[in-house]
Amino acid sequence: MGYASPAGRTFLDRELYLPKAWAQDRPRCEQAAVPQDVEFVTKPELAIGMLTRALDAGVPASWVTGDEVYGQHPACARSCRPAACPTSCASRATNGSGSTRNQVAQVASSVAASSCRSRPWPRASRAGRSRKSPPAWVRRARGSTPGPAPRSTYPASPARRQSLAGWLLIRRSLTNPTDCAYYLCSAPVGTTLTTLVAVAGKRWAIEETFQTGKGEVGLDHHQVRRYDGWYRHMTLAMFAHAFLTVTRAASAGKGGHQNPTRTSSLSPSPRSADSWAN
Numbered sequence: 001m002g003y004a005s006p007a008g009r010t011f012l013d014r015e016l017y018l019p020k021a022w023a024q025d026r027p028r029c030e031q032a033a034v035p036q037d038v039e040f041v042t043k044p045e046l047a048i049g050m051l052t053r054a055l056d057a058g059v060p061a062s063w064v065t066g067d068e069v070y071g072q073h074p075a076c077a078r079s080c081r082p083a084a085c086p087t088s089c090a091s092r093a094t095n096g097s098g099s100t101r102n103q104v105a106q107v108a109s110s111v112a113a114s115s116c117r118s119r120p121w122p123r124a125s126r127a128g129r130s131r132k133s134p135p136a137w138v139r140r141a142r143g144s145t146p147g148p149a150p151r152s153t154y155p156a157s158p159a160r161r162q163s164l165a166g167w168l169l170i171r172r173s174l175t176n177p178t179d180c181a182y183y184l185c186s187a188p189v190g191t192t193l194t195t196l197v198a199v200a201g202k203r204w205a206i207e208e209t210f211q212t213g214k215g216e217v218g219l220d221h222h223q224v225r226r227y228d229g230w231y232r233h234m235t236l237a238m239f240a241h242a243f244l245t246v247t248r249a250a251s252a253g254k255g256g257h258q259n260p261t262r263t264s265s266l267s268p269s270p271r272s273a274d275s276w277a278n
Contacts, residue, residue, distance in 0.1 A: 001014070001051070001054070001206075002205055003059070003061075004205040004209075007245075007246075008245040008246075010209060010238070010241050010242045011238040011242065012050075013054060014238060015046040015049065015050060016227065016234075017041075018034070018041075019040075020040045023038070032226050032227050033227045042073075043069055044073035047070055047076055048075060048076055048079045051079050051080065055085070061083075062085075062086070063199050063202065064087045065087070065088050065089065065200075065203040066087075066089040066203065067089070067090050067203060068089075068092055070089050071090045071183070071184050086186060086187035086199075087186045088185045088186075088187075088196065088199045088203070089184050091182045091183060091184045136171070136174055137172070139169045139170070139185070139193055139196060141165065141167060164186045164187060164188060164189075165186070165187060165189045166184075166185070166186050167184075167187070168183070168185070169184075169185050169193075169196050169200060170182055171197075183196070183200050185199075209241075213237060213238075216244060217237045217240040217244070219234070219238075
């Protein structure tokens with residue numbers, strides 16, 4: 001799980017995903033020093049555990065974003081409701097299950113059949129960067145749900161205790177109108193389309209953090225064969241990455257010079273306007 005803010009971006013937490021075949025093979029798990037109480041857990045469930053730990057610890061987050069794996073799992077968004085934290089996760093109109101799939105499919109169909117087909121959609125850049133031909137965006141309501149009262153351990157402001165509105169955000173290619181991307185969003189009533197578009201672009205912060213983690217601190221430079229060895233390596237690499245991020249941000253704040261030939265997403269990003277958890 002990653003964290004992005006105006007000061008930079010880094011890793012916040014980690015969990016090792018064990019495939020079901022691995023988790024059910026106890027002799028193999030014993031050889032790899034996997035604890036007896038570790039069972040098969042899906043990636044969305046691992047994400048919920050990390051999100052819960054972060055929010056319980058009081059980590060400030062203005063939004064929580066994720067890719068389609070988490071957008072198709074409604075429990076991921078529900079886990080943020082006690083903290084009244086807005087969410088934006090990628091989704092598919094032809095994937096998912098239950099009410100989530102029905103909502104996306106129905107709303108997407110209604111948009112395609114509406115006057116939006118002949119009327120130009122608003123154009124916007126996801127990250128606020130200048131683009132010659134930014135994609136077109138539109139949103140449709142999925143309903144409003146009163147946000148539950150935050151738990152006492154969550155420092156939620158009174159403004160966050162308001163009702164959260166649900167939207168389906170759709171990005172359509174200008175060159176191929178049938179090429180659409182979907183985002184399930186839950187945010188306070190009054191959130192603008194511009195804000196939703198900007199948040200959708202923040203999801204890529206985790207991918208850039210993986211790139212710098214591999215290049216700067218050797219995140220993937222390991223040949224571990226044990227469960228505990230993987231956690232030790234990842235924890236040390238994450239700590240080193242966070243140290244570099246904080247040090248570089250502090251240097252920039254004091255007017256320090258940054259080597260133009262050694263730029264990376266460890267440095268403060270002009271695209272970040274608030275705090276985000278991926």
